[in-house]
Amino acid sequence: MNPFLQTVAEYPGREFVAGDFILRQGDACTELHVLLEGDVEVIRDDVRVAKISESGSVFGEMSLLLGGPCTASVRALGPVRVASILRPREFLASSADASLHIAELLAHRIDALNRYLVDVKHQYEGHDHLGMVDAVLDALMHRPRKKKA
Known part of the structure; x- marks a missing residue:
């Protein structure tokens, strides 16, 4: 199992069905979501920019790090399960493994x-x-x- 998935195992899971939005571009982004299973699409300005199915993928990190609204929408393409982290800054500050995982994703x-x-x-x-x-x-x-300002 991906070590990062073990790190987020204690966080509440949420389930979505095809067509549900996990995040919407422009909305306040207060949670960090980790894909546990399923397929999602990332949409920015009405353009599909990615299809993601890899467990451990993270959504909401850019807004969290940039301090603004969601930079893209994330929509379920079928049944999807995510771990939702309600205090993401505290989570990243307390977990070097999680911070490194997100840094590696962003670097890629x-x-x-x-x-x-x-x-x-x-x-x-x-x-x-x-x-x-x-x-x-x-x-x-x-x-x-x-x-x-």
């Missing part, structure tokens, strides 16, 4: 995005509209400044 996503953007840049080298790709790659490599 950033790596995949970097490889994709570099591939796009190579494919369209010499086209004027690729300044955006440079800006995205630059933003991925540097910590963004906090917005002034």
